[in-house]
Amino acid sequence: MDSSLPVSPFKTHGGVDILSRKHTAAQESAVLPPPEEVVLPMQQHVGAPCKPLVKTGDRVLIGQKIADSDAFVSAPIHASISGKVAGIVKISLAGGQLVDAVRIVSDGKMETSPDVKPPEIKDLPGFLAAVRASGLVGLGGAGFPTHVKLAVPKGKSVDTLIVNVAECEPYITSDNRCALENTAQIMHGISAVKKWLGIHRVMIAVENNKPDVIETMKKAAAGDAEIGVLTLHSRYPQGAEKVLIQSCTGRCVPMGGLPADVGCIVMNIASAAALGEYLETGMPLVKRRVTIDGSAIKNPQNVIVPVGTYIKTIIDFCGGYREKPKKILMGGPMMGVSIASDQLPVIKQNNGIICLGEEEAHKMEPTACIRCGRCVRVCPMHLMPTMLEKFAMAKRVDDLQEYNVMDCMECGSCAYGCPAGRPLVQAIRLGKALVKARRKK
């Protein structure tokens, strides 16, 4: 397979130019003072939920494992502050599902657990076990357990590691800041993956609106000829896995396939940094960098917070609200989930909390589709959103399947540019649910 490092990105289809709104890119990340309490939901990843290993009244220390699961696709959860377990509570996640959560009240000491020590790794299984033990999941938003991602399925070979710093979502700059502030850990994480998986081609993929990141990464990678920095066009959704792989390698992940099918592993840069830190210090994933921004926020900035910190606590740290928020988003404005309360905890894969004020949250009233074809033109998956919407509303499941509704990644490019303001993504989600319901039958 090809092992050369491309100097310019390959061609991809569709996408939209969106005002990047990266107000917080130049500002150093702040560290949140230890919060009084945290709530750690048992589901902070794609896969099976964890079961609590602690009970009310237990004293826990930072980095201590408090929940795990027997399932392969899952990731353990660790205490992010030291203190007492105040209870196992039910909380609703951003998507509305009710899950168990461990509530920890701080003792103010922020004491680290004696379990926290650098892992000793001898072989690939040992490496994967260590990655699992770190509780690491994809920090870019998907939350896919990293040890699963790094376990290359039998019969497939991977020749390329792509480190994702595209960060194409407006507002979000946490990966940007991570690249600048955690460069050493990132390189450490990358070399570990290279070493244990035997990969000889690493591409750090950055959108061209982050020249400082490109420069920093180029400097950091200068010593290793197998690591290159690839400058991508700033075009949403550049960071979407399939689009990114095509940009970096020209390879096209087959429909329903995985990156490994085309010899690639894509890792978010914050995940690489967290992996590097874990291998160095043994500290599992207990904190993360979150971009706090949006028109309703007084002092937008990146904040490093213990996982499980209440959103409200972080917003208060950022000076509170400038105006009453109309919408609070977990994630960016293109793919983020709107939540019902700022009393939810930050979970592992939250890269940003965006609070939109009245004007910014304004949604236009949908009018009739004028068949302008913009949605088809911008769809990175070459689908026809306008047709999918019609089929979904008419519950035409055969047509939905025929038009590949399941291949939609819900990037929102179609609805963003729709002059009639059609709720295309919403309709497509309904369409997917209809197809899933049929498959279950």
Place this chain on the structure above:
Amino acid sequence: MEEKDEKLVISSSPHIHCETTTRRIMLDVIISLVPALVASVIIFGPRVLLIVAVTIASCVLSEYFSRKVMKRENTIGDLSAVVTGLLLAFNLPVSVPPLVAAFGGLIAIVVIKQMFGGIGQNFVNPALAARIILLNSFPAYMTSWTKPYLYLHPAAATVASTSDALAGATPLALIKHGAAANQLPSLLNMFFGNRGGSLGETCTLALLIGGIYLIARKVISPVIPACFLGTAALLSLCMGRNVAYDLLSGGMMLGAIFMATDYTTSPITTKGKVIYAVGCGVITMLIRNFGNLPEGVSYAIVLMNILTPLIDSGTRPAAFGKEPAKK
């Protein structure tokens, strides 16, 4: 602690929008038609404004009342009825009686557009379909062409309003009837619109300016105009006709730039647009060369409009990952 803030909005992503609206697009089309309107007033006189006002008023009122009768939300705010009115006027001779023009607007909006569900649902271009219906209902009014700048000589007009000398037979009609080359307007006159024809179709320069504006604003893609005109030019060459006259005469420019590019009645994908536009060019030239009529743009576009759903279903893009893998 779990108290919900009732004021927070929950909705599906994406949470931001590009600000382009149907109304903005229609406004761009209106802006792009202004140069041709100005040219038309200069060429054919102030009566142009009367006809334009009548068709726009007729279209907007028809839209307003038909929505009201059907108990549906009012849609005149999207400005699409204004666009239809303008385009309809552009397809009429300046001498058309206002009542006939108004009737055209009524047909376009009520029969062609609203009866099929309103904006985005009509299967043919409303302005073109209305023009065709008028052409067949009032052939005399619809083919009596006025010479350019006649309005500057009111005395001449009253003396011999029916004489051949004043009838501004269109260049295409002249060609059809085997006119000698010296009877045709010069190409420069053709380009600036100094010729007989429908009131908005004659000034190629103004129409091109409008087209460039629409392409620059990304309202239309150049695919349809380019393929339409390119095909027509090629066929004209093969048929041994005068290519320049074919491109500059009749409704060729107006049709290729403004009528054939109507979103609702043209295919969505680029491949579809190519097929559609080539079809428009072929049918136009077949009618011009072999048909009884001197002009074929309207019929060509309407026929291809009808084929659009078929073209669309035949040119569906291959979904990502279904293409042959590039390695």
